[in-house]
Amino acid sequence: MDYLAQIDKKKTPVHVAIIMDGNGRWAKKQGHERLYGHNFGVESVREVLKASTDLGIKYLTLYAFSTENWNRPKEEVDGLMDLLVRSIANEIEELMSSDVRLLTIGDTDGLPGSCQAELKSAMTKTEKNKTINLALALNYSSRWEMTNALKQISRKVSSGEIKEAEINDQMISDHLTTKGIPDPELIIRTSGEHRLSNFLLWQAAYSEFYFCDVLWPDFKREDLFKAVLDYQSRERRFGMVSEQLT
Ligand code: IPE
Ligand code: IPE
Ligand code: MG
Numbered sequence: 001m002d003y004l005a006q007i008d009k010k011k012t013p014v015h016v017a018i019i020m021d022g023n024g025r026w027a028k029k030q031g032h033e034r035l036y037g038h039n040f041g042v043e044s045v046r047e048v049l050k051a052s053t054d055l056g057i058k059y060l061t062l063y064a065f066s067t068e069n070w071n072r073p074k075e076e077v078d079g080l081m082d083l084l085v086r087s088i089a090n091e092i093e094e095l096m097s098s099d100v101r102l103l104t105i106g107d108t109d110g111l112p113g114s115c116q117a118e119l120k121s122a123m124t125k126t127e128k129n130k131t132i133n134l135a136l137a138l139n140y141s142s143r144w145e146m147t148n149a150l151k152q153i154s155r156k157v158s159s160g161e162i163k164e165a166e167i168n169d170q171m172i173s174d175h176l177t178t179k180g181i182p183d184p185e186l187i188i189r190t191s192g193e194h195r196l197s198n199f200l201l202w203q204a205a206y207s208e209f210y211f212c213d214v215l216w217p218d219f220k221r222e223d224l225f226k227a228v229l230d231y232q233s234r235e236r237r238f239g240m241v242s243e244q245l246t
Pocket of ligand 1: 020021022023024025026064065069080191216
């Protein structure tokens with residue numbers, strides 16, 4: 001089926017966020033180490049980024065490493081950090097020629113120095129690019145992010161910079177690591193797991209969820225188109241009733 005042809009380009013989501021899951025199981029199924037799956041996952045990132053650009057999506061957020069992922073075996077954590085550095089170095093020319101701006105969300109100060117340096121250089125190089133924003137969630141978790149926001153806001157209240165009565169939705173959003181990024185209309189999780197795993201809990205207040213069984217290294221263009229098409233078939237009511245939406 002040609003999913004792309006059925007997509008209404010005027011109604012594509014502005015922001016799609018993806019929990020890229022299933023690399024380890026994909027590798028195991030073929031008798032390889034988990035890192036083999038992570039390596040192949042990079043190819044899916046490349047393809048999904050290109051497909052997102054073709055659809056006119058402006059923000060693509062990819063959950064690449066959670067604060068809980070530090071608890072994995074050291075060999076896997078080291079391999080993932082190494083893969084991050086290598087992938088950014090390999091892709092930087094392509095990001096420039098495709099006009100992709102690289103962003104990060106999460107506690108990137110907690111990443112190894114080599115990752116921070118590579119990310120910083122790529123973000124500076126791509127900062128004027130406009131076609132699509134690629135936000136990598138690295139050392140990210142919503143609970144970390146919300147705790148951090150709460151600390152910043154309470155410091156401002158204590159110092160008198162703001163009054164408690166001024167705290168509202170917008171102010172909270174502005175103290176999250178996603179500041180300036182619109183909330184995702186669509187959140188996709190691959191590999192058949194039906195949970196958020198500490199991802200965008202605040203921002204997902206009105207997101208549409210799409211779960212599919214495909215393991216991340218097998219997730220390709222058509223899978224993204226299928227998800228967007230599914231999203232377009234839904235009615236987003238934001239607490240109202242159908243009749244009010246027209
Ligand atoms: C997702 O794949 C990538 C990361 C979390 C870094 P997994 O590594 O979680 O793969 P599974 O879920 O174990 O198959
Ligand atoms: C979520 O996947 C984190 C990323 C995709 C980076 P996990 O594989 O770590 O999530 P759980 O542990 O199965 O919930
Ligand atoms: Mg997983």
